[in-house]
Amino acid sequence: MLAVHFGAGNIGRGFIGSLLSDAGYEVCFIDVNEEVVNLLNERKEYRVVLADEESKETLVKGVRAINSMQHPEDVIKAIAEADLVTTAVGPNVLPIISESITNGLRKRVKLDNPLNIIACENMIGGSVFLKEKVYEKLSDSEGKQFDKLFAFPNAAVDRIVPNQVNDDKLMVSVEPFFEWAVDRSSMIGEVPSIEGVTWVDDLTPYIERKLFTVNTGHAVAAYTGYQAGMKTIKDAMENPEVVDIVKNALQETGSVLVEKYNFNSDEHQQYIEKIIGRFTNPYINDEIPRVARGPLRKLGRNDRLVNPSVQYLEYLQKEPTYLVKGIAAALKYDYPEDEEAVKLQALIEENGMKEAVQEVCGLQEADRLVKLILKELE
Numbered sequence: 001m002l003a004v005h006f007g008a009g010n011i012g013r014g015f016i017g018s019l020l021s022d023a024g025y026e027v028c029f030i031d032v033n034e035e036v037v038n039l040l041n042e043r044k045e046y047r048v049v050l051a052d053e054e055s056k057e058t059l060v061k062g063v064r065a066i067n068s069m070q071h072p073e074d075v076i077k078a079i080a081e082a083d084l085v086t087t088a089v090g091p092n093v094l095p096i097i098s099e100s101i102t103n104g105l106r107k108r109v110k111l112d113n114p115l116n117i118i119a120c121e122n123m124i125g126g127s128v129f130l131k132e133k134v135y136e137k138l139s140d141s142e143g144k145q146f147d148k149l150f151a152f153p154n155a156a157v158d159r160i161v162p163n164q165v166n167d168d169k170l171m172v173s174v175e176p177f178f179e180w181a182v183d184r185s186s187m188i189g190e191v192p193s194i195e196g197v198t199w200v201d202d203l204t205p206y207i208e209r210k211l212f213t214v215n216t217g218h219a220v221a222a223y224t225g226y227q228a229g230m231k232t233i234k235d236a237m238e239n240p241e242v243v244d245i246v247k248n249a250l251q252e253t254g255s256v257l258v259e260k261y262n263f264n265s266d267e268h269q270q271y272i273e274k275i276i277g278r279f280t281n282p283y284i285n286d287e288i289p290r291v292a293r294g295p296l297r298k299l300g301r302n303d304r305l306v307n308p309s310v311q312y313l314e315y316l317q318k319e320p321t322y323l324v325k326g327i328a329a330a331l332k333y334d335y336p337e338d339e340e341a342v343k344l345q346a347l348i349e350e351n352g353m354k355e356a357v358q359e360v361c362g363l364q365e366a367d368r369l370v371k372l373i374l375k376e377l378e
Helices: 010-022 034-043 072-081 091-109 126-135 140-149 204-227 240-261 265-279 288-292 306-316 321-331 339-351 353-361 368-377
Strands: 002-006 026-031 045-050 057-061 063-067 084-087 115-119 155-158 172-174 179-183 197-200
Touching: 002 010, 002 072, 002 091, 010 026, 010 045, 010 057, 010 084, 010 172, 010 179, 026 034, 026 072, 034 045, 034 063, 063 072, 072 091, 084 091, 091 115, 091 126, 091 140, 115 126, 126 140, 155 204, 179 204, 204 240, 204 265, 204 288, 204 306, 204 321, 240 265, 240 306, 240 321, 306 321, 306 368, 321 353, 321 368, 339 353, 353 368
Parallel strands: 002 026, 002 084, 026 063, 045 172, 084 115, 179 197
Antiparallel strands: 045 057, 155 179
């Protein structure tokens, strides 16, 4: 079995590629990093080490790689032959790789061979977004052919893989916890057997539980930690004021999830505590600029801070106090090496905070949340 995976970075190797290899797939990574591609082809294996007290090590075997810049025709051939295609490249790169995927699927159409393409990205609806970028390049007749043969089931993925510099360029350190849920109802053909993947018929609760707990908690820790002068998430989570805001923000998002999806409140509280434990893992010292990166996207209407705040107002009919503190901290994020942070501060400087909040957060002037954010900033 062949799995073609776009993205040979730490998440691609340490999470998705590792699970696919364990499931018996030959994993072919697609990337533009010449050094990593060459090393993968030279060694055909790499090490994954768990970031905990035991530092358990796994050797991932049966891997190879293609440099998509140098050998685009090989990428097309690999997609035509694959049993599964996955990605872990980041939301902004999906439109770029859609060209290669489109061409590979065009070649595959002639073989009349079904294929699932799963975007394992830190975003809602990543596979459907990728599908849209693929279908933009198709004629109507091609689109109908693709509909019969190819599926783009959405996925929710969760694993902390911190920035790291290792002597062994292929070795990856990852946290022990992971979750990979895939929308089974949107798949075509037989559902593959991959240990560690949860196949579900309704992905929405999994997506929002992860987004409103892991992503929200991480973001609040990063932005409030930055304002408190912290350098890493570990440092931030050792600051009592930051921890208080993070924990209470997750109580607010938890209230939304329990109300909306009828989650068991005790079980969800255990999930929250597990997530807090992950943030305080002494073997993962994630730098705040990495976690806080891209504040314009993370402050978006449908993302981890504003979305649960709006839903808190809707479902609980109460004002979110601690989520608003997280939003306010994010709006003040001014890390000079973050392009989006620079744009955000320029937008605030040019248009004023009120207009910037509406534009960045996708809110209307009359929305209660706008008033709450401005009040917190004052």
